[in-house]
Amino acid sequence: MDGNGRWANRRGLPRHLGHREGIKSVREVVEGALDAGIQVLTLFAFSTENWDRPPQEVTALMGLLKLYALKERIELRRQGVEVHVLGDLDRIEPATRRAVDTIVDGTRGGTAMRLNLMISYSGRAEVLRAARLLAERVREGDLDPDEIDDAVFSEALFTDGQPDPDLLIRTSGEHRISNFMLWQLAYTELHISPVLWPDFDREDLFAAVDDYQKRDRRFGRVPSA
C-alpha cells in the first residue's frame, strides 16, 4: 500500500492525512476482494524499515492501526473475514497491541476470506526468523538439516499453512519488492498500478485481477497445451 505521503503532498496536506485516507482504500479493497471471491488478502501495512520514519509519523500510523482494529472488528466479523496480524509484534506499544489482539480474537473462525495485515514486517526478517527457528530445532535434536526442504522452510514462516500469493499489486507506480514476502513471491505475478494507495478503489483491484487472469503462469516449465 504505497503512495499515501505523495497523495497528501500533492494536496499540501501533512503526510498523516494521506495515511488516514488510505484506510478507506483498505475498506474498498477488502470488500472488493470478498466480492471477487479472493480467499487470502495480504496487506503490507507497516514494514520493519518504517520504524525509522520520524517518530510522529510512526505514532500516527500506529494510531491508525489501533483505530482500524477497534472500528472494523464488528464489520469484518459480520463479513466472515478472519484477520491475522503478522510481523514482529513485540515492537508494538501495549495499547495498539491490545487492539490488534482484539481484532484477531474477534474475527477468529471467519470463513469468507483471510486478511493478513503485515505489521512490523519485512521479508528478510521473516526469513532470518525462520532460519533461527529451524536452527533451534536442529540444536534440540528435533530436526535433521537434510530434512529442511521447501515445505519445512515454508512452515517456519509467518505464512505457515497458506498458499503462496498468486498476485502482488504494487501501488504508486514503484517497481520494487521493498522487502515483502521474499520467499513466498518466487512465482507470484506482479501488477504495478500507478494509482496512489488513497485513490486505489475496487475498480483498480478488479483491473489488477483482470490483468492477472490474462497471464500464462508456467512456473519455469513450458506452456500448457
Ligand code: IPE
Ligand atoms: C504508505 O505510503 C506506506 C506506509 C508506510 C503506510 P507512504 O507513506 O510510503 O507514501 P509515499 O511513498 O511517501 O508516497
Ligand code: MG
Ligand atoms: Mg512509500
